Amino acid sequence: MADAVTTAPARGLRNDQASGLVLLLLAIFIGWQNRSYPLGSLQEPGPGYVPLMLAVFLGAIGVLIALRGTRAQPVRDMKWPEAPRAVVILIACGIAAYALERLGYRITIFAFLVFFLGVVERKKWYSVLIVSTGFALLSFLLFDTVLKVQLPTGPWGY
């Protein structure tokens, strides 16, 4: 249970306590959302029955994890060195998802790779251009043209 057992005296919330409480909150949210579906009866369960049982189970497990997490690593001691990069990646992917059907596959993926290779990784401009253009065009050729997987094209036909 304790991922990194520490011998230091308890201070602040432990990581297992935090994750257990989040699971409990998630279970409560699901239970709240579930109220609009009929529960049915024990003999004839309705569409809300199994989700409610699962939410109760998840909540109970969350409480157990939190109760047993007193010796886990404190949350404030957790290191997140990769977190800023991870957030940038998720935001960039989100923008790409938004642009995919609006700009088309090739333009979106080209811009996506230029951003990562050129801006985030600061690679040389010619290698950025070669990799980004090559990937966008070749992957489109392979998947759309050869394998007949339909990929979106934007207003300019790319």
Add this chain to the structure above:
Amino acid sequence: MGETLQNLMLGFSVALQPSVLVYAFVGCIIGTLVGMLPGLGPLAGISLLLPATFGLNPIISVVLLAGVYYGAMYGGSTTSILMRIPGEAASVMTCIDGYAMTQQGRAGPALAIAAIGSFIAGSVGVVGLMLMAPTLAAFALRFGPPEYTALLMLGLFVLSYLSGGSMLKTLASAAIGLLLGMIGIDAMSGYTRFSFGLIELGDGVGIVPVAVGLFGVSEILLTAGQDSVPSVQRPRLRSLIPTGHDLKVSIGPIARGSLIGFIIGIIPGSAHIISSFVSYGIERRIAKHPERFGKGAIEGVAGPESANNAAATGAFVPMMALGIPTSPITAVMIAALMVHGITPGPTMIQDQPELFWGFVASMYVGNAVLLILNLPLVGVFVNLLRIPYAYLYPCILAFCILGCYSVSNSTVDVWIMLIMGGLGYVLRRFGYDLAPIALGLILAPMLELSVRQSLAMSAGDYTIFLQRPLTLGMLVLGLVVLFFSLKPLFSKKGKDWRSEVGLEDEPPPEAAPQSKP
């Protein structure tokens, strides 16, 4: 037996068709690359290739995806041995002695024994699949909803017992997966649940965006920013030949690994990962000189590598015979077949003999292809490891977006992938196992439907689960497993087998960030 051979001949007549052969070959190469590349495991690799199989016939689809699966098992061992980076999680144990052998200048024999062991184990696994799946399928024809309910419950309990790490966290992951599986239209009442007004969620959350997000994107979120290219030894062809002594001491571990791996493969869970841990633990335990383990014992490479390949094949037994996925990978393969209107299950082997036997025969061919391909070309493949990660991860992310979008031409799947990627990243940082989420997602609708059908059959009488001997037997077994899995919560006395074989230990620290299912 005669009938089996006749069917196998039918299978080979399918598998040796040039088009099938080409796709088996392509699958093996892609699988090897996927297994070697950090950030892409067999599950994410298969999920991403899934849309590309929509235009192919079902036999070719499943042969291609299976090739990727066992190709990745081979590929993963190469990076474990040469660089101490497990290309996929099942190769974590290979790192220990494989890399020690590399440091002693014996990378060649380690790679060769890994390949030979994988080949033998893969072949043993295929024989097991060939003999067991049709028998199990014939038996499963008698299964009704109560039996399926008990089987699925048993599967979930076994999964929670066998998963590494904290039992409670595994159960929490399974519950999250089962709840994700509740999203969409309820098959029995027609209610759309938890769709939050999105029409696309009416069909439920697909396994592909969940698998790619949890296992592909989250891996990249954890590892992005690393730009160092580790030094790689390029083994020469001549150095690959193992000595007579190497072969002699490896025979036992390969045989045991094949058997253990196949049996564990049939049981639900991340079988290929667990099997390699169990095999390593057993080899260390029965060795005359256990102190050699960790310092370059070839048995420590032969056993786990054989076990994970046999387990990869064993996982196809319940998938083909019962239609029940025991791992997220077989779940994606079931999805691949269902796209073509084929539902794996007891009747499939009878109704689609050319599909099942063609698949079995293609695995014989694939194993041979991998042995022939991987050993001589290992020097070529390791060049891939020299590509800086800064170039690799944006391209892998682009593939993830492409793969998820093209499953149903919807950006909603890309959003699900990103949410799952973020969730997977956070859960991994907090020590949660991700495989039960993917498995729970697939099993949830099956489990709910079978429970409610059972109760409809018995007019709401729960004793239906106790009146049928097979159902009762499986439920009792499930409860026993649940008891053992929860025992550490109440008792601190003694160690169970899990800690003895290393399942409760963390993977080697150098290996952990790069491993993936």
